Amino acid sequence: MTGSRVLHGPCRAGGRDAPAYPRRAKDEGIAGWIDVQFTVGRDGIPQQVRIVAAEPKGVFEKSVATAVAGWRYAPLPAAQAVSLRLRFALEP
Numbered sequence: 001m002t003g004s005r006v007l008h009g010p011c012r013a014g015g016r017d018a019p020a021y022p023r024r025a026k027d028e029g030i031a032g033w034i035d036v037q038f039t040v041g042r043d044g045i046p047q048q049v050r051i052v053a054a055e056p057k058g059v060f061e062k063s064v065a066t067a068v069a070g071w072r073y074a075p076l077p078a079a080q081a082v083s084l085r086l087r088f089a090l091e092p
Helices: 023-027 061-070
Strands: 002-007 013-015 032-040 046-055 080-088
Touching: 032 061, 046 061
Parallel strands: none
Antiparallel strands: 002 080, 032 046, 032 080
C-alpha cells in the first residue's frame, strides 16, 4: 500500500499501521485508492472516520476504516480535521 496525505493543521502521526491489503484484492491483482476523512480528537484518537470515495468500490473500505480507527496521533490543543488518500498497489 502506498499513500499520500493532506493534513489540515499541525497533526503529526504517532502510531499508524498501514491498512491490510484485502486477500481477495491481492489474489485478484486489484489495485485502487480510498479517500478517507476523520477528526483527530484532542487525545490524539481518530473519531468520525468516513470513507468519502473509493476506486474500486467495495474492496478496500473496511480495511482502511479499521486501520484508521487504530491510528494514534500526538495530543493536540484542539480537534483537527484530516483528509487522506490511501493508495493500494501490488509490488511487481
